[in-house]
Amino acid sequence: MASHATKVKMDIARWADGGLIDRATADALVRDVEANERNGLNFGSILAVMAALLFAAAILILVAANWEAIPRLARVGGLFALILAGYVGGAVLKQRGHGGLAEALWLIGAAAFGGSIALIGQMYHFSGDEAAAIVTWCIGTGIAAAALRSNALTVAAVGIADFWLVTKGFELFRRADFPHLFPAFMAVLWALSYWTDSRAARHLILLSLVLYAVLLGIDYDVMPVGTVLALVSAVLLAVSALAAAPVESVVRLGGRLPLHALIGFLTGMALLQFDLAEDDGFAIAAAVALAVIAAVIVFLGRESRALRWVAYLGFAFELAIVYVATVGSMLGTAGFFFAAAIILAGLAYAIIRIERRMKAQAAGGAA
Numbered sequence: 001m002a003s004h005a006t007k008v009k010m011d012i013a014r015w016a017d018g019g020l021i022d023r024a025t026a027d028a029l030v031r032d033v034e035a036n037e038r039n040g041l042n043f044g045s046i047l048a049v050m051a052a053l054l055f056a057a058a059i060l061i062l063v064a065a066n067w068e069a070i071p072r073l074a075r076v077g078g079l080f081a082l083i084l085a086g087y088v089g090g091a092v093l094k095q096r097g098h099g100g101l102a103e104a105l106w107l108i109g110a111a112a113f114g115g116s117i118a119l120i121g122q123m124y125h126f127s128g129d130e131a132a133a134i135v136t137w138c139i140g141t142g143i144a145a146a147a148l149r150s151n152a153l154t155v156a157a158v159g160i161a162d163f164w165l166v167t168k169g170f171e172l173f174r175r176a177d178f179p180h181l182f183p184a185f186m187a188v189l190w191a192l193s194y195w196t197d198s199r200a201a202r203h204l205i206l207l208s209l210v211l212y213a214v215l216l217g218i219d220y221d222v223m224p225v226g227t228v229l230a231l232v233s234a235v236l237l238a239v240s241a242l243a244a245a246p247v248e249s250v251v252r253l254g255g256r257l258p259l260h261a262l263i264g265f266l267t268g269m270a271l272l273q274f275d276l277a278e279d280d281g282f283a284i285a286a287a288v289a290l291a292v293i294a295a296v297i298v299f300l301g302r303e304s305r306a307l308r309w310v311a312y313l314g315f316a317f318e319l320a321i322v323y324v325a326t327v328g329s330m331l332g333t334a335g336f337f338f339a340a341a342i343i344l345a346g347l348a349y350a351i352i353r354i355e356r357r358m359k360a361q362a363a364g365g366a367a
Contacts, residue, residue, distance in 0.1 A: 008033050049152065052104035056111030075119060082112035087144065094148075103152035110141045110156050131179075134164040142189060145196055154189065154198040161185045162208050169215035178219050182212050194252070202253055206260040210267050217271050226271030233264035234292065241299045258300045259307045265292060266314040270321070277325050286322050290315065 009030055016026035086109020094102035114137040121133060138160040145153035161182065168179040186205045193201040210229070217225035239247055240258040251257050269289040276282040293311050301308040 079116040154201040230268030236261035
């Protein structure tokens with residue numbers, strides 16, 4: 001599959017051949033595309049980051065194994081040497097123009113920092129729980145990301161915060177209160193992502209907030225949490241459709257805010273429908289979900305293939321959950337599907353007529 005830059009250069013060549021732009025402009029555009037393509041991560045940088053993640057996992061596993069055969073001083077010294085080599089070595093490589101390798105070394109330094117927290121706690125039996133150690137690790141990684149303006153460390157800080165959420169939400173270590181401060185952590189990391197120019201971190205933050213809402217609903221009450229999540233996501237969808245450019249200038253997600261909003265809406269509606277499976281409100285919730293999915297495809301789906309696929313998956317999920325919930329009454333299921341089919345068919349007919357009329361008007365204006 002051709003890359004985005006390759007497709008853009010093919011479009012530029014087609015515009016030049018068709019006389020839409022002159023050859024000098026086409027050459028300038030191609031040079032700009034190639035320059036920006038070189039500034040991105042290349043294959044070698046991606047492999048370096050993957051190697052750093054594997055090395056970081058090895059460090060954490062060795063710490064978990066306690067390194068009984070290695071003296072305490074050597075263990076602590078080795079980890080601090082890794083921290084120093086990771087951060088300082090990455091800074092040197094960054095100044096020399098090796099951004100991908102620098103990010104890889106910084107990830108190793110962050111992993112060594114987390115390993116040192118765990119190791120020192122093991123050796124000296126410090127009081128405190130594992131969750132507090134994870135929070136300290138997250139804060140330290142976030143500070144390093146701010147100091148170094150590192151995209152990868154910002155993403156790592158969000159991932160560590162997610163690890164804290166999961167350990168608390170699923171009670172992996174011990175019984176503890178639900179992490180209500182998680183949204184505050186995400187707000188701070190979102191602000192940090194602007195400083196480090198980490199769009200990937202912002203994408204991960206939005207998905208993390210959806211996971212937080214799911215765990216909160218399971219831990220407390222599904223109905224209010226699912227309702228709030230669905231309503232907030234629906235508002236974001238509406239704002240994305242009505243004011244796409246101003247919203248994008250604020251969130252800077254590459255036009256992907258509707259995708260996250262749709263994921264949040266579908267998740268919230270799923271929570272509601274699971275809670276209303278035996279109630280009369282289930283059919284209303286399903287109808288609302290189907291209507292919003294259709295509206296998203298119509299008003300927002302044209303520019304985003306990923307958004308359309310999520311909408312299609314949501315539509316399939318709605319059909320499946322309606323069937324499962326009403327399997328005891330096949331007549332009721334058939335009636336719901338029949339009514340939904342009529343509504344969607346009418347909507348499709350109206351959309352086709354409107355789009356044909358708009359194309360005809362545009363053609364008449366051009367003539």
